[in-house]
Amino acid sequence: MNKPTAHTRDWIATARTLSEALPYLQRYDGSTIVIKLGGHAMGSDEAMEQFARDVVLMKQCNVNPVIVHGGGPMINDMLKRLDIQSEFIDGKRVSDAATVEVVEMVLAGKINKHIVQAINAQGGKAIGLSGKDANLMICEKDITIAERDGERVTIDLGFVGRPVEMNPEILRSFLGSDFIPVVAPIGAGRHGETFNVNGDTAAGAIAAAMKADRLLLLTDVAGVKGSDGTVLTTLSADQVRELTATGVIAGGMIPKTQTALDAIDGGVRAVVILDGRAPHAVLLELFTAHGAGSLIRG
Numbered sequence: 600m601n602k603p604t605a606h607t608r609d610w611i612a613t614a615r616t617l618s619e620a621l622p623y624l625q626r627y628d629g630s631t632i633v634i635k636l637g638g639h640a641m642g643s644d645e646a647m648e649q650f651a652r653d654v655v656l657m658k659q660c661n662v663n664p665v666i667v668h669g670g671g672p673m674i675n676d677m678l679k680r681l682d683i684q685s686e687f688i689d690g691k692r693v694s695d696a697a698t699v700e701v702v703e704m705v706l707a708g709k710i711n712k713h714i715v716q717a718i719n720a721q722g723g724k725a726i727g728l729s730g731k732d733a734n735l736m737i738c739e740k741d742i743t744i745a746e747r748d749g750e751r752v753t754i755d756l757g758f759v760g761r762p763v764e765m766n767p768e769i770l771r772s773f774l775g776s777d778f779i780p781v782v783a784p785i786g787a788g789r790h791g792e793t794f795n796v797n798g799d800t801a802a803g804a805i806a807a808a809m810k811a812d813r814l815l816l817l818t819d820v821a822g823v824k825g826s827d828g829t830v831l832t833t834l835s836a837d838q839v840r841e842l843t844a845t846g847v848i849a850g851g852m853i854p855k856t857q858t859a860l861d862a863i864d865g866g867v868r869a870v871v872i873l874d875g876r877a878p879h880a881v882l883l884e885l886f887t888a889h890g891a892g893s894l895i896r897g
């Protein structure tokens with residue numbers, strides 16, 4: 600037999616990778632994977648194209664992806680253009696009536712359709728929804744309790760929503776079909792209000808309502824960093840609580856890790872926080888032995 604050239608060796612390595620995916624394809628066959636795509640992870644058109652391709656590949660392999668997206672940086676840009684000031688408290692945007700109007704336009708309009716189109720361009724059949732559709736996510740006002748100068752105070756975040764009732768039938772109706780749901784984190788109030796829901800919180804509530812096998816939170820860091828700055832590949836619920844209490848987990852990582860704990864309490868098997876900017880992050884995590892990011896289990 601002829602000696603393999605460098606070129607053939609590449610193809611053999613590709614074939615080996617595909618072959619090694621078999622046990623993972625079997626493990627996730629028919630399962631539901633909720634993927635939260637954060638605004639920072641959306642990055643370039645190329646990153647979006649790769650993400651969309653991975654999602655279509657998952658669907659082709661009989662996995663049911665449910666995409667929930669954010670879009671914080673894009674909301675910031677639009678608020679700036681409209682000269683509306685914005686402030687975050689513990690990773691949540693304080694949202695008055697004018698702000699929530701812009702948030703809904705940017706999330707449920709522009710970004711949602713951008714992701715839908717990107718998936719469809721790769722041969723998928725994406726459907727854009729928000730938490731208002733079919734009453735998917737009913738919310739009440741989120742009351743945040745924070746510590747200020749050593750005292751516990753109640754902070755009014757305006758129209759920031761806390762999911763209180765989930766109606767996931769609409770998402771279940773897509774299981775096993777060709778359709779890939781893409782959900783904007785906008786909640787419906789019981790009295791006609793529109794609520795701005797943190798994307799991670801929405802993804803966690805949806806994952807719990809669907810009893811998803813995995814919740815993947817795609818962000819702009821390699822995972823949850825410990826006190827020495829290195830990424831922790833696995834974390835227990837107790838470790839998350841301790842790192843939050845000591846301030847090592849801060850800012851936008853707070854809703855993510857809190858979401859992970861709530862989702863696990865709600866019946867999700869495991870949550871992974873990983874770098875969505877890394878090429879094919881989702882495929883690496885699900886279908887290879889390599890894994891990626893920080894895995895949180897109960």
Ligand SMILES: Nc1ncnc2c1ncn2[C@@H]1O[C@H](COP(=O)(O)OP(=O)(O)O)[C@@H](O)[C@H]1O
Binds near residue numbers: 639852
């Ligand atoms: N312990 C930690 N480990 C990793 N990131 C952390 C930690 N504490 C705070 N962060 C911050 O959380 C950010 C991720 O949250 P966020 O910016 O809201 O992301 P996204 O837009 O993807 O939802 C990181 O970029 C990082 O600055």
Ligand SMILES: CC(=O)N[C@@H](CCC(=O)OP(=O)(O)O)C(=O)O
Binds near residue numbers: 668
């Ligand atoms: C209440 C709240 O903070 N809502 C978020 C919703 C978007 C989001 O979560 O975007 P990322 O995932 O990109 O951070 C916001 O207004 O920015």
